[in-house]
């Protein structure tokens with residue numbers, strides 16, 4: 001497995017695989033912002049929209065590729081909007097997903113580490129995220145040194161349309177103030 005940071009030219013080339021990964025994740029029941037069933041057209045459109053944010057430097061996206069070059073995982077970092085000048089040190093970890101047929105092999109942990117290292121290298125000192133409370137991802141974040149900030153009840157619908165709480169996490173990376 002290797003990871004690849006997708007620039008604005010590379011992302012559109014992998015939209016089909018990224019869309020399949022997103023649909024597999026949502027239709028498998030994971031809460032990543034969509035309701036099931038998520039069809040390929042909607043998933044492709046969503047990824048195409050992300051390319052503009054990558055081109056603008058507001059979003060970084062990584063793909064995890066298996067030995068055949070297939071995209072089996074992804075993670076993103078959303079940087080503070082330029083219109084928010086008090087937050088250049090902060091970024092949100094978004095859309096960490098591993099295809100169901102590739103889970104449990106350390107890919108999620110590797111993607112998380114890659115995003116954290118890249119954030120620190122870019123001068124980011126604080127990362128944050130939200131994840132469905134009691135989801136498998138919580139174990140990963142806690143064991144990777146993320147701090148649980150709190151729980152918001154009834155935060156979002158899961159893919160089946162049922163309200164769930166979300167847990168907020170943060171992690172300091174790099175050298176604060178450095």
Ligand SMILES: CC(C)(COP(=O)(O)OP(=O)(O)OC[C@H]1O[C@@H](n2cnc3c(N)ncnc32)[C@H](O)[C@@H]1OP(=O)(O)O)[C@@H](O)C(=O)NCCC(=O)NCCS
Pocket residue numbers: 025030031032095096097098099102103104105106107108109110129130131132135136137139140143
């Ligand atoms: C969360 C997710 C990215 C983990 O990816 P993965 O490649 O399977 O994770 P890894 O193999 O790197 O495992 C990381 C840790 O999580 C644990 N883990 C993975 N799946 C788990 C599960 N279903 N239940 C409990 N723990 C689990 C692993 O045991 C491992 O811990 P360990 O190193 O202490 O043994 C993946 O399950 C996924 O895509 N889920 C759906 C999308 C999602 O919920 N993303 C998070 C949104 S915030």
